[in-house]
Amino acid sequence: MNRYQNSEAMLARAEQVIPLGAQTFSKSRTQFPLGVSPYFATRAQGSRVWDVDGNEYVDFINALCSVTLGHCDPDVTQAVQEQLHRGTIFSLSSELEVQVAEKIVEMVPCAEKVRFGKNGSDATAGAIRVARAFTKRERVAVCGYHGWQDWYIGSTARHLGVPEAVRALTHTWAYNDADSLQALFKAHPGEFAAVILEPMNVVEPKPDFLQEVQALCRREGALLVFDETITGFRYAMGGAQELFGVTPDLATFGKGLANGYPVSAVAGRADVMKMMEEVFFSFTFGGETLSLAAALATLRKLQREPVIPTMRARGERLLRDTQAAIDRHGLGDVLALSGHPTWSFLQFRDGRGHTLWEIKTLFMQEVFRRGVLAYGTHNLSYAHSEADLDRLAAVYDEVFGVIAGGLARGIRPLLQCEVLQPLFKVR
Numbered sequence: 001m002n003r004y005q006n007s008e009a010m011l012a013r014a015e016q017v018i019p020l021g022a023q024t025f026s027k028s029r030t031q032f033p034l035g036v037s038p039y040f041a042t043r044a045q046g047s048r049v050w051d052v053d054g055n056e057y058v059d060f061i062n063a064l065c066s067v068t069l070g071h072c073d074p075d076v077t078q079a080v081q082e083q084l085h086r087g088t089i090f091s092l093s094s095e096l097e098v099q100v101a102e103k104i105v106e107m108v109p110c111a112e113k114v115r116f117g118k119n120g121s122d123a124t125a126g127a128i129r130v131a132r133a134f135t136k137r138e139r140v141a142v143c144g145y146h147g148w149q150d151w152y153i154g155s156t157a158r159h160l161g162v163p164e165a166v167r168a169l170t171h172t173w174a175y176n177d178a179d180s181l182q183a184l185f186k187a188h189p190g191e192f193a194a195v196i197l198e199p200m201n202v203v204e205p206k207p208d209f210l211q212e213v214q215a216l217c218r219r220e221g222a223l224l225v226f227d228e229t230i231t232g233f234r235y236a237m238g239g240a241q242e243l244f245g246v247t248p249d250l251a252t253f254g255k256g257l258a259n260g261y262p263v264s265a266v267a268g269r270a271d272v273m274k275m276m277e278e279v280f281f282s283f284t285f286g287g288e289t290l291s292l293a294a295a296l297a298t299l300r301k302l303q304r305e306p307v308i309p310t311m312r313a314r315g316e317r318l319l320r321d322t323q324a325a326i327d328r329h330g331l332g333d334v335l336a337l338s339g340h341p342t343w344s345f346l347q348f349r350d351g352r353g354h355t356l357w358e359i360k361t362l363f364m365q366e367v368f369r370r371g372v373l374a375y376g377t378h379n380l381s382y383a384h385s386e387a388d389l390d391r392l393a394a395v396y397d398e399v400f401g402v403i404a405g406g407l408a409r410g411i412r413p414l415l416q417c418e419v420l421q422p423l424f425k426v427r
Contacts, residue, residue, distance in 0.1 A: 005371070006052040017070075018191055025423060031375065036365040037418035038373075044071035046383040049373060054198055058388050065230045065343060068256035068311075069301060071384025076259045079297035083085050088172060089288050096292035103238050108238045109247045110226075111267035115276050116286050120229035120254035121147025123264040124196065126281045127250045130266070131223040133275045139191045141171050144198030145225050147281035158423070176205060177412040178212040185220045194250075196225040199240035202345055210246040223249040223272065225266050229264070230255055232235035233302055234311070234342050261294035287360050308342070311380045315341025318378055321393040322346065329400040334359055334407065344378045352407045359403060361420045362411050366399040380391045 002008070007185060009114055011029065014021035021039070022028035034037060038051035047070060049059040059071070069076065083096075101114040117123050124146040146152040154162035155170040171188075173180040175197065185192060195217050214359055217224040225248055231240040232253040250268035266273075266281075296376055301307060321338055326335050334351040337344060348363070349358035364375055372395045406414050 002053060004036070004038055004051070004053055006035070008034070010052055011039045026062070030423050031420070032057075033361050033364060033417040033420055036415075037368055037417075046070045046072070047381060047385065049281075049342050055371065057368075057371050058384075058391055060153075060372065060378050060380075060384075060392070062376040062379040063260050064255070065234070065379040066255035066260045066379075067379075068234060069259045069298060069307065070200060070381045071260075073259055073298075073301070073383070075301050076261075076294045076297045078292045080261070083293035086289070088290055089285065092330050094287050094289050094292065096289050096296060097287050100292050100295045100299070104253070104265060104298060107299065107303075108232070108251065108253075108267055109241050110249065110251050110269070111278075112267050112270040113273035114267045115273070115281060116292070117264040117266070117283060118262045118285060118288075118291075119147070119279075120227075120252065120264050121149050122283070123229070123252035123254055123266045124225075124227055125149040125151060125278075127225050127252050127267045127268075127280075128194055128196065129270060129281065130275045130279050131225065131250065133279045134177060134272050135193040135221065135223060136320055137191055137193035137222070139171060139188055139193060140169060140171050141173050141181060141192055141195045141222075142228055143173050143175050143181075143196070144201055146196060146198075147229075175201075176203065176209050178209060181213060181216055181232070185216065185222075190221070192220055192222040194223045194225050196227055199226045199228065199231060199244060199246070200340060201230075201343075202347075204340075205244060210244055214248070216244055217249075225249065225268075226251040228253050230343060231340075233299070234308070235340055237302060237308060257298065258291050258295035259298045261291040263288075263291035263295050277393075292418050305382075307382045309386075310382055311342045313341075314384055314386075315344060315378065315380045317386075318380070318389055318392065319344055321389065322396055325393065325396045325400050328397070329404045331404060331407075334403075335400075339377075342380045346376045346378070348376065354407060354411050355419070357422065358411045358415075358422050359407075361417065362403060362406055362414055362418075363399060365414075365416060366402050367395055370395045370398065 011021045020028040040052045041049050042052050043050050049057050051131055104114050105111045128140055150162045150166045154167035156174050171184050214224050226241055228239040228251050233256045236243040252266055254264035326332055334349050336347045339345040348360045350356050367374055
């Protein structure tokens with residue numbers, strides 16, 4: 001019997017009414033190989049998720065890093081249930097807007113004032129718009145992934161539908177290479193409104209790199225924006241800016257801000273954020289109360305319990321176990337580890353006559369079969385237990401053995417699906 005029969009039937013049904021059959025590229029067949037993957041979940045609890053075929057998985061994707069405490073965290077669920085009986089949205093602002101904004105100001109170094117959106121893309125787009133208004137400049141320098149909006153996605157291979165005039169105003173530069181940013185400033189002096197970057201993703205910042213970027217921005221008169229959609233409330237209580245000791249002018253947050261509920265935030269200097277009174281950044285659901293109640297419960301739990309230290313310790317153990325398995329199976333030429341312990345990456349490389357996509361496809365086929373939901377990242381939550389890490393280590397030991405055999409005798413004969421194709425690379 002096909003392990004994913006119901007998922008594939010639901011996908012075929014979804015594709016009749018939804019492009020790609022999914023609302024998010026990262027949950028679609030572009031990222032999950034057809035024939036060996038689950039596509040639809042029915043429920044999740046703690047560190048576990050169940051697909052529509054009844055298969056149970058230890059979840060190391062965690063809704064694209066948006067779940068920090070664990071699925072259906074009881075404190076968050078209780079806060080949302082209580083708010084549900086009071087109302088989800090009103091004709092006036094809610095006191096929750098004030099309470100969550102105050103909490104972010106309390107926790108985040110750069111935050112003096114806060115505005116809310118629903119997705120990370122809302123927040124990054126809002127930060128860029130307000131930076132352009134504040135500086136009266138138009139060019140933007142980007143480094144990392146910053147969402148689907150025209151101003152950013154136009155700089156990637158996925159720019160179909162973005163006007164060339166918009167694309168021309170966004171410039172990419174290389175992480176850990178301040179000279180590449182300086183070159184942009186030299187090419188367009190006095191024209192950059194903002195420099196936006198993920199303060200850390202795949203690799204750590206080199207010593208003084210973030211400080212150099214900050215100094216260049218100050219010299220140029222451009223605002224420094226940290227996209228902390230993932231790193232916020234994960235790397236440290238106040239995000240990567242707290243961890244690395246560099247305070248940006250603006251920062252954006254989402255994902256783990258409310259343990260998976262849809263809310264995001266732009267936060268920063270009061271004088272810059274005051275421009276939000278003039279810039280149009282306004283949403284009917286910007287003050288939706290269920291997500292704000294979830295955010296307040298999440299932030300309070302982060303302060304009350306050892307969430308971040310626990311995730312970090314578990315992530316450090318995961319990295320040790322995984323590196324040991326890579327070494328044990330002699331896969332160091334095709335597999336490597338990087339990132340922060342709470343958000344780490346298993347990187348695939350071409351080698352021994354095989355492409356990284358062949359290796360990654362085999363990896364996904366085999367880990368899914370063994371009840372682990374992962375596609376190369378380890379997005380830790382507070383709900384992951386030592387037993388979950390034991391399970392992952394055992395699965396990786398088996399799967400790395402399969403990969404080693406495939407590299408020796410050929411991967412294609414082991415695949416029960418087509419090889420994945422790259423979507424686009426930004427990290």
